[in-house]
Amino acid sequence: MKKSVGIWVVAFILSLLPLGYVTAEFFKLPLIWDPLYGYLSLGFGLVCTLPLWGAIWARALKRTNKQDVLGAIALFLSYGFAFSSGDADYYWQPTAITSLLLLGGWVLHAQLNVIPAQVKSLAALLPEKATLVEGRELEHIAARDLEIGQIVLVRPGSTIPADGYVIQGHSLVSQLQITGETESIMKNPGDWVLAGSENLAGRAAANAPLTIRISAVGTDLLVHEMDRSLSVKDETPPKFTSLSAVSSTTLTISTISVALIAAGYQFVVTASMTAEFSVAVGVLLAGQVTLVSRSVALAAEASAIKVKKLGVMVRSRQSFEMLSKINHVVFKKTGVLTKGHSSVGKIHIARNTSIGSESELLALAASVEMGTSNELGHLIIQEAAKRGLELPKVTDFAPIPGLGVSAIFDGSLVQVGNSGMVNVTGVNINPYDLFQVSTAYSEGSSVVFVSIDELLVGYIEFPDELRANSAEAIVDLSGKQAITILSGDATSLVEKIAQKLGLSDFAAEVLSTRQADWIKEHQSSGSKVLLVADAHYDSAALAESDVGLAFGAGPSVHSDSADLVLVSQNPLVVPKLIALSKQTQSRTLWNLVLGLSISIGLMACGFLGFSAPAIALVGLVSSWFLMSRIVRLVK
Structure with missing residues (x-):
């Protein structure tokens, strides 16, 4: 008592x-x-x-x-x-x-x-000790003494001591104690991991040591920010x-x-x-x-505690209260309703091209993507590095806003981008390649195109699939709010996703540079918009919406582009959050x-x-x- x-x-x-x-x-x-x-x-x-x-x-x-x-x-x-x-x-x-x-x-x-x-204090989940990697030596130190940039080893059954990036290893990680997610998440090199989550123990191939480079320590850890969000x-x-x-x-x-x-x-x-x-x-x-x-x-106070139990971080109580007035929920497709792209899929050489192999196409695309911060570009670069490819020298990098990036290679203009780039720049595509691209879209894959002097030389698939709870989240919201899928991907691909979810309203091929304007247009017609999107790639649109909900814990989760952050990767939390408000x-x-x-x-x-x-x-x-x-x- x-x-x-x-x-x-x-x-x-x-x-x-x-x-x-x-x-x-x-x-x-x-x-x-x-x-x-x-x-x-x-x-x-x-x-x-x-x-x-x-x-x-x-x-x-x-x-x-x-x-x-x-x-x-x-x-x-x-x-x-x-x-x-x-x-x-x-x-x-x-x-x-x-x-x-x-x-x-x-x-x-x-x-x-x-x-x-x-x-429940999430900070209590943090371990007292961490295994620091110093060259070939391992040293056990107090977790509170870790510094940004250091590398730690987290064995199966151990708790991750700080926020950071996986640089080596593949393993299942549980965020159950932080976000309430019962499903474990496979973490691969390049993935962001959350302090307080657990590298699951086991003897399977999916349970292995993770080598992590620290990106945040001390009071900047996400678990501390979530604890502070209760007293915002x-x-x-x-x-x-x-x-x-x-x-x-x-x-x-x-x-x-x-x-x-x-x-x-x-x-x-x-x-x-x-x-x-x-x-x-x-x-x-x-x-x-x-x-x-x-x-x-x-x-x-009671609602703030419930929000935390849902795995949501609140930076503005006013935004949480505004959820009760939302009449239009907008989901970004990739990484929100779908699991997002985690690797390069099939690599296609276009018909009638001078490119001789998949490796040559991948190396050229990786060289051009060095001038961008695009998610798919990073995957191309990682795949080229994994294969040990030597990248050709390119010059004069130039972004194509919302479409892709270009560079000069051996005196020719090389462009790497999405379907919008193909349409806007007038890239010529063989009918056979059009059929292959259509097939990729029907399977739920995104496609990046590579052209030289406005002639398609190849294209790369990035497989994706719906999250398990996306359909249920849409059902819970249906009849209560208007629901739209917003994406920069090709119309046929977004339409397929919408059909699987039972939705008729979607906006495809909306350039990332225009998505904030798209939000404004709908607000001007009386919509109170909740945007569920990525904190990094969709920061401008999140800031423009009536309520911005950053989806998933990632390296940009500490940014101020969204007043609400859904740390878990569960779309079903969205209708629960609106209902709670x-x-x-x-x-x-x-x-x-x-x-x-x-x-x-x-x-x-x-x-x-x-x-x-x-x-x-x-x-x-x-x-x-x-x-x-x-x-x-x-x-």
Whole structure:
């Protein structure tokens, strides 16, 4: 039991002693009654209220709950009248109120502890030791002493100590403890790996040591950034904060006013000071018990924890809240709905060309791609290096924006790029090669074309396939938001992917330089766009969208192009994230409405003369119900 809850439990149990004694006198049960014992019981009950006063004072310093003023006034009036009047029949009311408020504090703190109990520090997953590779020597050092650029060896069954790139080895890596992904990921040379993930143990070929070059250390590790994302502080407070503050202030002032009116009315009608104070205390408690002012902050905290459990890093709470208004979800195709390209596939020599072999074509393409940062270009360069090819010397590198890259080789213009390059530059293609390209598209492969002086000399396939959860994610979103696949790939290839997912809306052959403009065009027609894309290659489009969700943990995950980062590679998280945002906003608003309604109803009961302890009891049950609605967001 946590200390904060324990204090409330002890105080509640002790408060039952004076309550039992004065209640026995109220019902005239046989016991030894003495006015001195009555005063001592009141005094003991007042001592038991110390946790209540402590909580009121703590929140007053933070200015987080104006309604606490009502509880303080109610306790002061109730005990003050009991001591001053000496009316033994009234003693049970302040002691009963004390016990009920302490019980409420116990229940509240127990529920509040449920929320932080769901938080698991990802930094705790990091190993204490790392195996440093120094030439041919291995040295065991503290993981916290690692530096960027150093090389570490991670054996099967060991935890990766820092973010970095695999430079040698092939092995299955699990990110289950970080992102919740149950499916392990095969990591190959060039792949980015996440500190805290595990190189899975086993005797199969898929379980091998990984040699990793460190790219981030210390507080720059992604797991640390994910931990910090729980306490993200925006200039803009959570939605409904202003409404909550105004409601709480208005409720506090209104409750005090109604309490004064009710007390005056009771005094005129009954001429009884006991009735006057009972009604006033009842009305004050009615306005205090429903925690209107705390609903927004608690809902924001609960949803932040749930988001982290989904494997999402939040840099802007405002962007998370904006998800509830999204009516158009745009997915990039490659690497989001599909697994992305991990290797070079078939290499084709075009008909009627001077290129003599696949190796010659690959070496020429790799030489030209040295002047680009394109993902497929890197794969071409890696494949050429793997085959040990000698690259020809080329000059005058020039990017073809959104299409490819060009260079001069032996006095001829060499161009390497996508289908858009072929169409724009007028590259001639043999009908047989067109058929081969069409076949590659039908199989889901992307194609890079190589031309010399606007004559196609060859083309390279890059196999790709849909992710396992892509279709399910589309089904979950269908009928709720418009869904579009956005890609720079050929129309026939993107259309095939769309058909497999049951979608009719797609935008193909949209150059990377125009994708931000494509987003703007749809926003101008009233769309609130969520773009799910790569943080590096699609940074401009992510920044332009209403909400940008960077997909997957990669080397560019630390960039600021997206306010939300889906560290896992599970498209199914997207509909869950949107649903959570809507659920958070809905429950927060309804909690405010229900809290105000319950308080107003209880104030009416207090005005009509219902006993203050009865009002406190109903308020306790109501607060538990409202708090449970928020706690369920985490589960």
